[in-house]
Amino acid sequence: MKAAALSCLFGSTLAVAGAIESRKVHQKPLARSEPFYPSPWMNPNADGWAEAYAQAKSFVSQMTLLEKVNLTTGVGWGAEQCVGQVGAIPRLGLRSLCMHDSPLGIRGADYNSAFPSGQTVAATWDRGLMYRRGYAMGQEAKGKGINVLLGPVAGPLGRMPEGGRNWEGFAPDPVLTGIGMSETIKGIQDAGVIACAKHFIGNEQEHFRQVPEAQGYGYNISETLSSNIDDKTMHELYLWPFADAVRAGVGSVMCSYQQVNNSYACQNSKLLNDLLKNELGFQGFVMSDWQAQHTGAASAVAGLDMSMPGDTQFNTGVSFWGANLTLAVLNGTVPAYRLDDMAMRIMAALFKVTKTTDLEPINFSFWTDDTYGPIHWAAKQGYQEINSHVDVRADHGNLIREIAAKGTVLLKNTGSLPLNKPKFVAVIGEDAGSSPNGPNGCSDRGCNEGTLAMGWGSGTANYPYLVSPDAALQARAIQDGTRYESVLSNYAEEKTKALVSQANATAIVFVNADSGEGYINVDGNEGDRKNLTLWNNGDTLVKNVSSWCSNTIVVIHSVGPVLLTDWYDNPNITAILWAGLPGQESGNSITDVLYGKVNPAARSPFTWGKTRESYGADVLYKPNNGNGAPQQDFTEGVFIDYRYFDKVDDDSVIYEFGHGLSYTTFEYSNIRVVKSNVSEYRPTTGTTAQAPTFGNFSTDLEDYLFPKDEFPYIYQYIYPYLNTTDPRRASADPHYGQTAEEFLPPHATDDDPQPLLRSSGGNSPGGNRQLYDIVYTITADITNTGSVVGEEVPQLYVSLGGPEDPKVQLRDFDRMRIEPGETRQFTGRLTRRDLSNWDVTVQDWVISRYPKTAYVGRSSRKLDLKIELP
Template sequence: MRSSTLVALLTATSGSAAASVYKRDLAVSEPVYPSPWMNPKAKGWEQAYAQARDFVSQMTLLEKVNLTTGVGWQGEQCVGQTGSVPRLGLRSLCLQDSPLGIRFGDYVSAFSSGQTVAASFDRDLMYRRGQAMGEENKAKGVNVILGPVAGPLGRAPAGGRNWEGFSPDPYLTGIGMAETIKGIQDAGVIACAKHYILNEQEHFRQVPEAQGYGYNITETLSSNIDDKTMHELYLWPFADAVQAGVGSVMCSYQQINNSHGCQNSKTLNGLLKGELGFQGFVMSDWQAQHAGAASAVAGLDMSMPGDTLFNSGYSFWGANLTLAVLNGTVPEYRIDDMAMRIMAAFFLVGMEVDQPPINFDSWSTDTYGPIHYAANEGYQQINWHVDVQGDHGDLIQEIGAKSTVLLKNTGSLPLNKPRFLAVIGEDAGPNPLGPNGCSDRGCNMGTLAMGWGSGTANYPYLVTPLEALNAQAIKDHTRLEAILDNTASSTIEALVKQEGATSLVFVNADSGEGYINVDGNEGDRQNLTLWGNGDELIKNVSSLCNNTIVIIHSVGPTLVGDWYDSENVTAIVWAGLPGQESGNSLKQVLYGEVNPAARTPFTWAATREDYGADVLYEPNNGDKGPQQDYTEGIFIDYRALDSKNITPIFEFGFGLSYTTFEYANIQVEKQSAQDYQPTTGETAEAPTFGNFSTDLEDYAFPSSSFPYIWQYIYPYFNTTSSAKDASMDSEYGQTAEEFLPPGAIDSSAQPLAAAASGPEDLPGGNALLYDILYKVTAEVTNTGSLAGDEIPQLYVSLGGPDDAPVVLRGFDRITIEPGQTVTFTAELTRRDLSNWDVAAQDWLISEYPKTVYVGPSSRKLPLSATLS
C-alpha cells in the first residue's frame, strides 16, 4: 500500500480565467492472491476445523453455495440469513445487529455503547458486557452478532459511528475488542469484528446513499493510507480480535486505496487471512459486495444480505456462484474453504447442527405474520416474545456508573442531600414519543443514551436522569424543579438565580449511521458543538448560578472551551451513552454511591483543528469516488496533540475521583525471551473435498412442488440450456484467466509472510510478537479518606522521529482503600515496542531509546524509566 499524492496542473476552464486544479495520482491497492485457505493446525481451531471438515465434506455444491449466500433483504426473520442445509439438519444461520443489543428485538436489553464501556478501562466489565449480549442473542436464536466495532477507530472526532467502537487509541480498542469477543463467544454465539477496515466516516460510504443526499458521485469514498499507518494504527485492534479467536469479520463499504473493501485482496487475503492468519469467515457489509467471482477470490466468504440491491432478487452469488465453480472461474477449493470457515466458526463457539429456532422477527412485532416478509409469504408464528434480559439491567447500571468520567470538580460533588436542585435541559427527561419512538433512534429528543442507526437496540425501558434524581430527592426531602425546554430562557433564568440553587445542566451531542439524517447531520456530526444550543444554555445558567454542574451525554468529544473554566461551573461529568439504566448510573456517581474512576477514551481538544484529521464533507474527485488521504499518518487524537505540543482541555485517559492518589517507585524487570525470528515456510496445498457433477441439469430449480419465494436468493439455475443462459452476470461468460488477476485460482502451497502466524501458532500474527520482554511495576497509594478505584496507565515512547511522543501500552483498574498502597503491574510484549518496517514487511524494534511512563493520564505521567 502506498499513500496517494496530488499532482498540481495548470489548466483553463470554460468561461473563466485559468485556474489551478488538481489531478490525483490515485492510490493503488496491490493485488495479493490466492486467497489463503484454512490451516488445520491453527492453535485453538483444531477441533473446530475437524468438525467443519467432517460436515463440509458431506455437502453438495448447491449446499455450499446456499451456506455462503444470504437469502436476500427481508427474506426471513433476521437482518441477514444464509440459506439452510436441510439434508444435513442445519437451519439457516441468523446474523443480527447490533454491537450494544439485539436490534429489532423485544424483551431485550439496551447496553451501554462500546465507547462508554471503554471509558471504564475495566477488562472484566468489557468481558461481562460481551457475555451478557451473547447470552441474549443465543436465547433469541441468533448465530452471529454483528459486533464489536473497531472500524471506525475514531480517526475524525465527528465520525458518525465512533460511539459504536471503543476509542481512537488502537491499544484500548484492541483490549475492548478482545474482551468483548471472548465474552460473546463464551456465551455460544459467533462475534463479528467490523467494519474492516478504514470505515472512518459516513459521508460517501455508499453511492446510492450519497446520491440521495444530492452528491454527484459514482463510486464510494476511497480511504488512502500508507503501509506503516495501516499496521500501527488501524490493523492493530483487528489483530487483537483475531488472536481472541473471533469467528467472523465484516468487510466495509468504502474503498481502500481505490479497491472496494469487500474485494480488496490486499486487506482480505494479504493482511487479514495471510498476515494475521484469520481462520474464520469474512462477510460483506449489507450491499458492500460489488462483484461475484472477483470478490470470491479476493477473500470474501459470505455475501450479505445476498441480493445485489435490497429486494432486487438478483445476486452476485447464489446461482452465479454455482456456475462460477462449475466452469472453473472460482476454484473448487475456494468454495470449500468458504464453507469450512463458516462451519469452523460455528463449531468453535460450541454450536451444534441441531439449532433451536429463531424466535423473533426483525420486520414485525406481531406474533403471527409472513416468515418471508419481502414476499409476504409463509404465514405462521414469527415472534415468541421471549424475555432474555435476565438480571442484565444490574450489569448495565454498573457499567454506566463505572464509565462515567468526572472531568472537573471544585467540591460541589458528590451531592449530599442538597436543599434545592434545579434540573435544566431536554437531555434530563424523556423523549415525548417514547424511548423507541424514532426508528433506529433516528432523532434527538429527550435524554441521549445511544446514537442512531443499525448499531442500536430497542429499549425495554429507559431510566431518565430526572426520574432517578426525583426518586433520590424524595428520599432526601430535596426541593427539585426541572425545566426540560432548552429554549425557555426566562423560565430557566427565574429558577436558577434563586438563592441556594444547585443547577444540574444536561446537554448532549448525537450522531449515527449515514442512512439517517438528523437535523442536517448525515450520520457524521456537522460540528463538535453541543446540540440544542447546549453551549449557550450552560453559559446562561452559569452566569446566574454559582454552583452549576454540567452533565454531558455525547457520542464523543465536544468543544467546551467557552465555558469549562468558568468559576461558576463547579463540576463537569461525561456520562457517554449509558443505555437503559442511564439515570440510575448517573445518580450513583453524582451522590457518591460510586466513586468515579473512569477515564475519557478520547481527547477533549480546544479546537476541531487540533485533532489532526477530519471528515471529508464534499466530494473532491469529480463524479468519481472521493479521495480521503490519511496524510496525518498515525497522528490522530492525543498523538496529534502531543506531536504538535498542543495543550488539550482534557487529555486522553484523564478522569477525577472523590479521593486522591499518589504514584511512586517504578521498577522495570527484563524478562527472558527468545530472539525474534520471521516466520518462514509454506502452507500446505489447498484441500478440496471431492468431485461434483458438471451436468447443468443437476443444478436446475427443483420440481414444481418445490415452492418458489419471490425475491428469495437460490443456488439453482432457472434454465439449463447453456451456461451463458443460466448466468445473470456476464462476468461468468469469461474464463478466470480472462478477467481475474494472476494467481487468483492458484491452489499450490504458498509462502508464509514474515509477520504471519506459524503453522501451529495462535492466529494474530507471528507468535514471537506476543513474547513478554519487560514487566513494569509501580506503587499507587490512596492518600484520601474514601475508598476508590484508580486506573494507572502505562505509556511508551518508542523514540523515533516518526513516532508519537507516547503511546498507551498498559492499564489496570484497581480498588484501593484509604491509606492503602497497591502495586500496579503491566507487561510489555515485543509487539508493544515494535514499529512496522515497510521494507522488511515485518515488525522490528528500532535502535531508538525506549522510555516507559506510568501515571493517571496521558499528560500526567510522574514516573518514568528507560528500557535497556
Template sequence: MTLAAALLCLAGVSAATAFPRNEHQLSKRELAYSPPSYPSPWMDPEAEGWQHAYAKAKEFVSQMTLAEKVNLTTGVGWGGEQCVGNVGSVPRLGLRSLCLQDGPLGVRGTDYNTAFPAGQTTGATWDRHLMYLRGLAMGKEARDKGVNVLLGPAAGPLGRMPAAGRNWEGFSPDPVLAGVGMAETIKGIQNAGVIACAKHFIGNEQEHFRQVGESVNYGFDISETLSSNIDDKTMHELYMWPFVDAVRAGVGSFMCAYTQVNNSYSCHNSQLMNHLLKNELGFQGFIMSDWQAQHTGVAAAVAGLDMSMPGDTVFNSGRSFWGANLTLAVLNGTVPAYRIDDMAMRIMAAFFKVNRDINLDPINFSFWTRDSYGYRHPSANEDYEQVNFHVDARRDHHRLVRDIAAKGTVLLKNEGALPLKKPKFIAVVGEDARGNPKGPNSCSDRGCNEGTLAMSWGSGTANFPYLVTPDAALQAQAVQDGTRYESVLSNDAPGETKALVSQPNATAIVFVNANSGEGYIRVDGNIGDRNNLTLWRNGDELVKNVASWCPNTIVVIHSTGPVLLTEWYDNPNVTAILWAGLPGQESGNSIVDVLYGRTSPGRSPFTWGRTREDYGADVMYKPNNGNGAPQQDFTEGVFIDYRAFDKADKAPIYEFGHGLSYTTFKYANLQIQKHNAPAYEPTTGKTSPAPTFGSFSTNLDDYLFPSSDKVRPITQYIYPYLNSTNPAEASGDAHYGLAAEEFLPPGATDNSPQPRLRSSGLHSPGGNARLWDVLYTVTADITNTGSVVGDEIPQLYVSLGGPEDPKLVLRGFDRLTIEPGQTRRFEAQLTRRDLSNWDTVLQDWVVTEYPKEVHVGKSSRKLELHAALP
C-alpha cells in the first residue's frame, strides 16, 4: 500500500467509504462515521500507578537509537521467532525479543501447561478472588515459559449476540460482571510479572466478516471488513465499561480489533485509540494490532497504534507497514519524533510496571512445533536447535481449575434429584461424557467437537495436559460408593440407550453440548459463530428421548453460551439441569463435585431465552452492503441480554444471575448509607508538551542494513534497516516525496500542550477521578435458613430512572459462604460512575435528576429487597 492510499483512513473513514466501488450500493444508506482525533496523546509519567515504571522507561529509552525504537515497536513477522508474536530485540542494551503469546485461558501452543476454565465459566463463579487467582496462575505459567505479554483477558466480544463465536473467551454480556473479571484477571497476570493484554478493542462482536481474506475463503464477496456502528452513548455505557476497568487495573497493553467501528478500521481509528483510550481514559500502556489487523503505516502511527503484530503486512510476505518504512517516516518528519518515543516509552513502561528486569529468562518453548528440536526462525527454516525445553509450569493449578469449574457450574433446575447420595444405579448417556478417541489435543486449536466439550476452538485455547472426562470421574465415584454404573457414550444409539435408562432405579445423566469458536476454523458448518442456539449432535432429541424413558433424568450442558431449552426444560421427568460451561482439564471431577453436593454452584452469567428472537440482536450471516463493508448497526443500544428482555417485557426461561443452591437463604434489613462525597469537577487545563528522548541522525547512510558480521539477514524477517539510501527505493513507494502536511489531517503532528477533556483524569487512568467517589453504601443481611453450608451470591441492581435507561442494571455482587443458621452481611458501594449516564452533548458523565432505586436479591428477576436512593 502506498503512503497516499494509507491516508484514506486518517479522517476516520475506510477506503471503501472514501472511494466506493459501487456508488449505488452506498447511496441507499448514510454510513456511520468515526470523527478524527489528533494528535496522538503522549504518555503521562505522573499517572497514578505508573510513576516508577515511567522513570525506569525514560532511563532505558533515552539510550536507544531510532532503529532500536522502531525494532521495539515492530513485530519480526509471522513465524519469525518462537512465539506467536515477537518484537525486535535491543541487544546493545541487553533486552531480548519480547514474547507475545495467547491466551485467555492458558498459554497457547506449549506443553506442561494448565488448561484453565474459560472466561465465561469463570464469570459464572461471581467470585472476585477466584478470578484473581486464575489470572495469577496463568501469569505464573506464562512467565515460566518465557512469555512477556499474555494476550488476554477479553471483553470484546462482550456478548451482544448469544450465537457469537468467541463470547466464551469473555466473562459475561453484563459490563459490570465483565469488568470485574477483566480487572481481577489483569491484576493476577501482572502480579506474576507478565504484561496482560485487554482485547479486542472494540465492538468485535461476531466472527463473520471480521477479515476480508477469511470471508472470501468462505465464499463471501466483500472488499472491507464488517463495520460495527455504535453510537456514543452505547459505546460509553456498555462496550467501554469493562475496558475502563482494565485501565483502572493498570493493564499494560490493549489489542485493537480486526473489525471497523463506524467505518474506520479499529487499528487506525483515531477516535478509538487517540480520543477514547489514550485521551479520555488516560491509558498509559501500549496498543498492539491484532494479527494482520494493521492496514496502514503512517496513518496507524499517528492514530495511536504503538506495536505492529505480527509485523508483516501479510503472513510471511517479508514486507511491513512499519519496520524500515517507520524508520523512513520518522526520518522525513511524516511521523513526528515524539510519536516514536511515545511508542517506545509506553512499551517499556508496561514492561517495567510488572517489575521485570531487563535480563529476561530465555523463551523455552516454540509455538511452531512440539518437538524438542526445531527452527528458531520457523518461517525461514533457519537455525535448527533445541527450541522446546518442556518446562513444567503447572504447579498445583489443577486444584484451582477444579474449584473454578465446579463453582462456575450453574444449577438451573433441581426437583430434588440433587445432590446425589450414593445412588443405587447411574446410567450416563451421551458422547459429551466421553473423550475424543483421537486424543484431547488431536484437533488443531481444538477445531472439532468430538467427545466432551471442555474448551472451544480458536487462538484462545491451550493444550490439555490431560482431560478428566465426566464418564471417568463419575465411574470412579460410583466405584467408591458401591453404585452400579453403566454408560452409552453415543448420541445415536436409541435402542441401547432405552434399554439402559428404562431399567428400575436408574438415575440417568445426559451430557450434551453446543460449540463455537474463532472464525478461521469451520466446525460442522459453523463459521466461528453458531448457526443456531440448539444443542449439537441431536442433543435435544437425545434429552427428550431419555426423559421419555426415565423418570429421573439429569441434564448436563457444556456450551459457549445459552441454548434453547424450550422443548424439554419443563418436562417433569427432567429432574435437574446444570450448565457446566467450558470447565477445562478437570471437567469430570468438577461436575462430580457439584452433582454430589461437595461444592456450591454458581450463577448464570447470561440469560436463557425461550426463542432466539427474544434476544433482539443477532449475528449477521450475509453481507448487506454489496461487496463493500457489511454494516452492522447496533440499533438496540445498551439493551442486550437481560436488559433487552426487561425492555420487551419478555419472560426468559432462566434469567441473568439465576442459579439454585442446595440450601435456602433469606434476605432482610436493606440499609443505605449516603456519603458526603466531593462535587464532580470536570478536568481542565492542558497537558505538558510532548517529550522526546535523545536525538538521532537524519543521514540515511546510518540506517542501511548492517554488515553480515554484525546482523545476519534472515528470510522474511522484519528489520528497521534500509536497503537503499534512496528513500523512494527503500520504501517502494512512488509517492514518497509527499510532505506530511499534504496528506496528514490537522493536528496529527502537533506536539504542543493539548487541552484536557473534561471527562478525562488528571494523572488518573480510567477517567475523571471523581467518578470513583463512593456516594452510597448498601448493605443487607443474608441468612442461611437451610440445613447445609452453602454459597449465596447476592446481587445489587440499580434503576437509573431515565426513559432511555434499562429497567435495571447490575452494579454490585459478592459470593458469601454461609453456615446453616448463620447471617452474613452483604455490602456493596455505589460510586458516582455507577449512577451516571453519558451526556452526548456535554461529553461527560452526569447523574440525572430521575429518581433512582436499588434492588438486592438472588438474580435479576428475584429481587426481594428494594428502596429509593435518598
C-alpha cells in the first residue's frame, strides 16, 4: 500500500535536470513537445461508439471513486495471472481485466497457436488474410480469458532495417501498415477481444528505450532516448497507420517507452491529448507500456488512462496511481472528470467489443505451466488451480500454413522452381532443422537455434509444435521417391561439400537473421541487430554451397532485409526466397511454395539494399548527449525505405519494395481514371460539450482506508486504498500540499467546452471524415499470360508532384487470383488523404497545386502504367 512520492506523482524533476544537462552537451536547443491541455473527454455521439458510451455511462455512474481508481491502475507485476491486470469491481460484477501479449499469439501460455509475424502477413498483401489472422488470434485470446490483446504494431514502423522489433509490425510504409493495422484490429475485436494499437509513437529502436535496461548494458544515461520528429513527418508517416487504427474502432492504444521531442510518450500531452484524442478522435483508452509511466498526476492530465503493470518498478508495491491517484482526485489535483473519463474509456472499449461484463474466466497463467499454484504469483499467495490447459487452437494450423506460404516472397528464379520430383535434394543449414532444446527451449525465444520462425521478446508465443523445413521436405521427398539428405550445420564444410557436389543435386540452403526486444541480448545484439548480415556464418555457407552446386536455392528466414550483395547474382544460385517469420507451420509452408502447391505471389514489404549505408537512417548505438537523454533526430523526414532509395540513389537497390515473382507471368494494360463528384473540403468547426462527471464522492479520508476486515492484504498488490488519514504520510511526500496550479501546465484541469481542431473528425474517429472521400478511382486490366493459375498483386502508387514529396508513394493494392489467359480488372481508389500533404501552418491536410500522377505496377519500381489525374 505504499504510495509513490507526490513529487514523482506531480512531475519528473529528473526530466528537467536531464534536459538542462543535455543542453550543456548538445550546445543547441533540444527538440520540444508543445503542451496541449485539457485532455479531451469522450464524445457520446462518435461513430461506432454511441451504444458503448451509453452502456459505459450507466456502469460508471454506479462506481465509487475507489472503484474507478481500481479500474485504471494495474495491480502490479506478477500480482495475477496475466502480464497485466487492473483491479476488479466485484460489487458490479466485473472481474479483473486481463491485458496480455502478443501480436502473433498468446505469450507464455500452452495449447495456443504460434502465428506468422505481422511483417510476414504484410508480405501477403492480402487484406482477407490479415483479417482472418486477427480474428483467429482474437478467438484464441478470448478462449484463454484475455480481454485486451496487446497488438497489432505500427510502432516501430521500420525507420531503420536494424530495428529489433520491426518484425512485430508490418512494413516501413504507412499505407501497407495502416491496412494491416485496420484489418487485424477488426478481426481481433470481431472475435470479442479488445485490440491494442502500439507502440504510440516513434518507437523505432530498442537501444536506450529504458534507462535501467540501458544501464544494465553499461550505458551511462539518465533519461530514455528522445525521438525527435517534426510535425509534417509525424502526420504523413508515423501517425498515418494509427489514424487507420482509430478509424477501425480500436479499443486501446499503448504509449511507448521513449520520449518524443523530449517528453515521455506516456505523459506527452501533444501526442495523447492533441494528436490521438483530439485530432484523431480516439474514443478508447490509452495504457502505458510496462513501466513507461513516469509521473502520476502529470500523466493523468496528459491523457494516460491505464497504468501498466501498475507498479513504478516491477515488484515494488509502489505506484504512481493507486492510492496516490485516489489522493490526487480527493485534493483536486486531478479533476474528477478526468478520472471519470478514464473509467468511461475503459468500459466503453469493453462494451464496444463484448457488450457485457459477464466475462469468461482467465484460465491460464503466464508465470507457470503448472496446473496449480499461487493466483498471486509474486506474493506466492492464494494456492489454487491457475492453469486449466484449455486448447484454443481449433483449425488455425491450416490458416497459419496458408499465410506463411502466401507470405513467402520469390525474390529470384531462373527456372529451377517449382520443384517436380527432383532426383536428389540436399538440404543444408541449421536453419532447416529443429533446435536441440526444442522450439520453446529459450525463454521468449531469446536464442537462435534451429529454424527461425519468430523473433524474440514479449511479441512471441509458445509453439504448440514447430514443423521444421527438414522434416517437411524429407516427407515430400519420400512421397516423390526422391533421394534426400540434410546437413543441419552451417560449419560442416567438408561434409556439405561432399554432399552437394554430387551429380543431380538440388541444394536448398536455409539461412536466417534474428532480432527482438531490448531486454534480451543474443550474441551481442541488444534487441536491435548489430548489422544486416546473415547470422551464424550464413553468407559463407551460401557462397560455399553455390560454388560447389550449380543448382542452389536459398531460403531466408529473417526479421527484415539482409545484405545479398556478395552472392545474389551468382548464376549457380537459381532461386532466392524470403520466408519471413512463418510461425508453427514453417516447413509445410515453404514446401508448399517450393513444389508449386502454392504459386508465390507475396511481395517484399521492405527494400533490399546493397549496403547498410544505402538505407540512410540507422540505429543510434551509442549515447550522443552525455549522460542525458540520447537524441535521435528524424532528419530524413518521410524518406525511409523505398522513398529514400528513390530520392538518393537508383543503383543501390537489389530488390525493391513490393517486388515478388510468380510461376506464371502477367501483363498490365488499359489504365483508366474516373474522378468522383466530391464536395469541397470543409474544416471541422464547433466545440465539444462540457466535461461530464458521473456521480459524487465523499472527501472524508476515513472512507478510503484499507478495509482490513473485508479481505487480507496481498503483498506487493496495488490497491486504491489509503493506509492513513494523514495525506502527507499516505503520499510519502514531504512536499505534499502543493496545488495543481503550482506544478501542472495551464489549462490542464479545464472542464469547459473546447474548440474542435479543423482537422478533427467531430463525430468521426480517424480525423475529418472528408479525408476519406474517394476522389479518384483507377482501373487497369491484368492478364495471366502464363500457363498456370496464379495470384498477382497490382499496386497503386501516386506522385504528389511537389519538390519535397517522395517520387512515388503506395496508396492501394489488391491480391487477385487469375486463371491462365484470363483478364481481370484491378480497381484502386485514391482518397482525399491519399492526395494531401500536411500543412504545418494551417494545421490541416491540403491538396497542393502540383500535378498528380497515378501509377499501377507490380512493385515500387516496376510501374507498368501511369495516368495523369485530372
